[in-house]
């Protein structure tokens with residue numbers, strides 16, 4: 253690996269250990285206006301992802317459910333709970349819930365959900381085990397540790413939502429299933 257490699261590896265170990273020791277003891281508070289539990293809805297009550305994210309199969313965006321879709325159940329269900337009272341207040345004011353976006357690629361790129369759902373790529377392949385989450389968190393984008401691993405020649409998998417991640421999957425899918433997922437620049441960049 254050479255002297256440079258050893259030095260970089262040492263830096264990497266240091267970073268890994270120091271970021272681990274800086275982990276907060278308690279979970280970070282939710283950034284969302286309402287603490288929406290995916291786990292309860294998907295695992296306990298077996299509601300399909302696309303019942304709420306209904307645009308995924310027909311448009312670029314997956315979409316979020318409207319307040320009235322939530323209220324279809326919550327006019328009655330758990331209406332005494334504090335988080336549901338917040339929901340009812342948005343409904344009463346006819347205001348959309350200001351959900352904070354987690355997954356986002358830059359404006360200069362193009363990502364259509366439709367093509368991926370039609371090609372039967374599962375939501376979880378890209379978003380992780382959302383059905384087990386109490387709040388959806390996304391660890392995405394470039395990471396310093398990956399850059400260092402690449403430098404020492406250890407080829408880690410590309411982090412979600414980076415260009416390497418998109419292209420890596422397109423290559424594998426095309427080879428394995430004879431698909432035509434784009435590899436040319438202009439399809440993903442206009």
Ligand code: HEC
Pocket residue numbers: 286287288289292293297299317318321322323324325326329330333334335336339
């Ligand atoms: C198909 C019915 C259904 C829909 C649609 C639905 N929910 Fe629920 N939700 C439930 C059920 C059932 C529970 C569990 C209630 C319980 O444990 O008492 C629940 C639980 C919750 C809880 C936890 C309440 C607590 O504190 O225990 C929140 C918050 C919540 N839902 C918000 C929402 C929001 C926001 C939407 C719309 C995006 C939504 N729900 C749509 C059925 C639904």
Ligand code: HEC
Pocket residue numbers: 284288290293294299300301302303304305316317351352353354355356375376379382383387388
């Ligand atoms: C009852 C409705 C409901 C169901 C069912 C549901 N979701 Fe959601 N989903 C929401 C709401 C509301 C939000 C916004 C709040 C949040 O991010 O937690 C959300 C947020 C998300 C996000 C983050 C979007 C972003 O970038 O901000 C992802 C990814 C997601 N859902 C995937 C899934 C997947 C995968 C499933 C099935 C396993 C699923 N959802 C089932 C209502 C639902």
Ligand code: HEC
Pocket residue numbers: 301302305308312313314315316355356357358363365368369373374375376377378379413
């Ligand atoms: C091939 C990977 C991939 C698959 C499969 C996928 N997503 Fe996404 N999703 C993304 C990316 C990338 C973004 C960010 C897109 C952007 O910023 O334009 C995103 C954004 C979202 C968002 C927030 C923005 C929006 O489009 O409304 C939701 C909600 C979401 N996905 C839900 C889902 C659900 C539900 C499924 C399955 C039915 C699914 N996704 C399947 C990659 C994927």
Ligand code: HEC
Pocket residue numbers: 357358361413414415416418419422434435436437438440441
């Ligand atoms: C499958 C889709 C896809 C293809 C094909 C693709 N890109 Fe990208 N590209 C992305 C996404 C998504 C990003 C934003 C995420 C990131 O910066 O990694 C990006 C980011 C970039 C950036 C900005 C990097 C930065 O650090 O901000 C450049 C420059 C770029 N692409 C050039 C190209 C060129 C040149 C090609 C053709 C050889 C190409 N891309 C092909 C999806 C793609």
Ligand code: HEC
Pocket residue numbers: 357361362363364367368371373377378413414417418419421422425431432433434439440
């Ligand atoms: C887990 C695998 C996977 C990931 C990750 C992935 N894709 Fe794809 N992508 C596919 C498949 C499969 C197809 C469909 C190919 C086909 O139908 O021939 C596709 C098709 C596409 C298309 C073509 C749409 C059309 O209408 O023809 C675009 C554009 C695209 N992807 C962009 C992206 C971008 C941008 C990213 C990263 C942000 C990404 N993809 C991440 C698997 C993936």
